[in-house]
Amino acid sequence: MADEAFDDPRLAALHDPLDPDRSDLDLYLRLAGESGARRVLDIGCGTGVFALLLAARGVDVVGVDPSRASLDVARAKPGAERVRWIHGDATALVPLRVDLATMTANVAQAITDPADWRGTLRGAREALRPGGRLVFETRVPARRAWEGWNRADSYTVVDVPGTGPVESWHELLAVELPLVTFRSVRVLPDGEVLASESTLRFREREEVEADLAAHGFAVEEVRDAPDRPGREFVFVARRPAPAPAPGPAAGRH
Numbered sequence: 001m002a003d004e005a006f007d008d009p010r011l012a013a014l015h016d017p018l019d020p021d022r023s024d025l026d027l028y029l030r031l032a033g034e035s036g037a038r039r040v041l042d043i044g045c046g047t048g049v050f051a052l053l054l055a056a057r058g059v060d061v062v063g064v065d066p067s068r069a070s071l072d073v074a075r076a077k078p079g080a081e082r083v084r085w086i087h088g089d090a091t092a093l094v095p096l097r098v099d100l101a102t103m104t105a106n107v108a109q110a111i112t113d114p115a116d117w118r119g120t121l122r123g124a125r126e127a128l129r130p131g132g133r134l135v136f137e138t139r140v141p142a143r144r145a146w147e148g149w150n151r152a153d154s155y156t157v158v159d160v161p162g163t164g165p166v167e168s169w170h171e172l173l174a175v176e177l178p179l180v181t182f183r184s185v186r187v188l189p190d191g192e193v194l195a196s197e198s199t200l201r202f203r204e205r206e207e208v209e210a211d212l213a214a215h216g217f218a219v220e221e222v223r224d225a226p227d228r229p230g231r232e233f234v235f236v237a238r239r240p241a242p243a244p245a246p247g248p249a250a251g252r253h
Contacts, residue, residue: 012069037100044107048074090123103136164189
């Protein structure tokens, strides 16, 4: 299911202008370059920011997202024809064989249902070639990011082209760990209020590593997020290549 914040066309159109700093994607671009990935699956691609950055570098990209509104925004951007956009999620992909699968920003945490999470990991593994990698991030629960999800700490005003000044802030609704629910509020220049509720799942590092292992991944490393040092885990997991078949037994001489 698509998050309310991305499924309403009016909210989807505001997403990029209200979140212009995407330095969080630098790490993913660097990892894609380090691994020499030529084919990438961007799970939860949203409005297509990361997918289009990759495509501009000549990478063959498939972007999948459950939100039609977000995909409509992505498809309207320059260079969108270079990306294959799929409406859906990682549990129902066409046959793929990619070098890298990614879940940037809040994507992994937004998959709150355990069955959906397991299905996503299965889908990612099936899409990867042997030796391919899955990279995603989750917030460190101990850092209690939700304590800043209030109007005083999150209030901004952004002058959105074609719309005018838009006020926005977050309101914490419930903390029932591992789930945290909050409301995002946007006030348009004419006073109209657009609000959406979101829930994120805060998984401990050990839980994520166990889930990855249970779905056939080998965790290569857990990095820090350069844009949020000490506040996020960045998991780099690999689909192991099959062991080579044993050669014929050596004869006696």
